[in-house]
Amino acid sequence: MGDIFLSIRGRVVINVEALNMTESVGNYVKHRRVPVMIKENGGYGVYFVPSISGESIAHGFQDVLARIANSNKLPVCKLCDKGILLKSSNENIFKAAFGIDVPKDDYELEKTIIERCIVEDVGGFLYAHGERNVKRTSNFYVGYMIPVSEAIKNVVIEPQLQTRYALGTPFVSKEEKGQMIYYVELSSAPYVFSFDLDTKYIGKTTFVIDKPRSEVKNRKERIITTLNALQTFLLELMFGAKKSRFLPVVNWESIVIAISDDVWTVPSPFTLNYIEKAQNKKEKINYNTSLYIYDGTKGSFEETVINAIKDAKERVLK
Numbered sequence: 304m305g306d307i308f309l310s311i312r313g314r315v316v317i318n319v320e321a322l323n324m325t326e327s328v329g330n331y332v333k334h335r336r337v338p339v340m341i342k343e344n345g346g347y348g349v350y351f352v353p354s355i356s357g358e359s360i361a362h363g364f365q366d367v368l369a370r371i372a373n374s375n376k377l378p379v380c381k382l383c384d385k386g387i388l389l390k391s392s393n394e395n396i397f398k399a400a401f402g403i404d405v406p407k408d409d410y411e412l413e414k415t416i417i418e419r420c421i422v423e424d425v426g427g428f429l430y431a432h433g434e435r436n437v438k439r440t441s442n443f444y445v446g447y448m449i450p451v452s453e454a455i456k457n458v459v460i461e462p463q464l465q466t467r468y469a470l471g472t473p474f475v476s477k478e479e480k481g482q483m484i485y486y487v488e489l490s491s492a493p494y495v496f497s498f499d500l501d502t503k504y505i506g507k508t509t510f511v512i513d514k515p516r517s518e519v520k521n522r523k524e525r526i527i528t529t530l531n532a533l534q535t536f537l538l539e540l541m542f543g544a545k546k547s548r549f550l551p552v553v554n555w556e557s558i559v560i561a562i563s564d565d566v567w568t569v570p571s572p573f574t575l576n577y578i579e580k581a582q583n584k585k586e587k588i589n590y591n592t593s594l595y596i597y598d599g600t601k602g603s604f605e606e607t608v609i610n611a612i613k614d615a616k617e618r619v620l621k
């Protein structure tokens with residue numbers, strides 16, 4: 304079987320979204336904001352813009368992975384299976400997740416967790432209990448979604464008033480005001496999207512370096528399942544909060560997916576010419592790299608994703 308490096312960059316317009324909220328101040332729920340710098344008047348200007356965190360995207364992906372792995376009879380721990388992604392962060396969590404005692408040896412600890420939970424195998428974990436730290440780096444990488452460069456100066460965040468008053472019913476009197484009105488900040492923006500996946504260490508121990516790597520028996524199935532989860536995650540945009548009442552209006556403008564034999568990333572979609580940059584980069588350097596491109600004119604976003612994942616799976620099975 305072959306290992307692959309898969310890199311995704313895209314631009315997606317998301318209207319009326321409340322996908323990543325931070326704190327609530329009284330009855331006011333705030334959208335996440337980050338500072339972004341752009342060139343301006345011969346220098347740089349800083350703008351505070353709406354964003355969706357990498358943690359939010361990572362949570363969504365791992366949740367899909369848990370579900371798809373479960374239906375394929377691959378191991379998922381009790382907590383990840385319920386979408387509680389505490390991922391072996393201490394002794395009690397480990398015991399609740401796996402129903403066994405924590406192995407004394409660090410190498411055995413990582414091996415046990417990998418064998419028994421694909422979410423922690425693919426998405427990493429950090430066991431920190433007392434003086435003991437055992438860490439596994441995630442095999443996939445995501446970043447903050449921020450508005451594209453051309454939109455930085457024009458995006459806005461707007462609070463929406465929500466009420467649940469029932470005037471005229473006995474439940475609302477002069478003394479009892481019913482439920483407080485509240486505000487939810489909404490935003491609309493063309494966002495950048497980034498996701499990389501390196502299959503090299505999936506199903507293999509990484510933490511203790513002076514022992515030979517231990518490898519699970521079903522590595523191939525695990526990688527194929529991870530790719531299937533990625534396809535569902537992308538096609539259904541399965542991340543973000545508040546979707547029960549703030550289901551956003553989504554339209555993918557473009558996407559580039561690169562499949563390579565070694566680390567090869569698609570340039571940032573922050574600037575409009577990223578597709579051209581990706582093609583130029585591939586001309587100069589590539590590791591058996593194939594590019595799958597949807598530029599908003601021909602083909603479709605879905606077709607591009609499906610073809611890229613198909614190629615990735617074929618390379619893994621080879």
Ligand SMILES: [Zn+2]
Pocket residue numbers: 379380381382383384390391400420422423
């Ligand atoms: Zn788990």
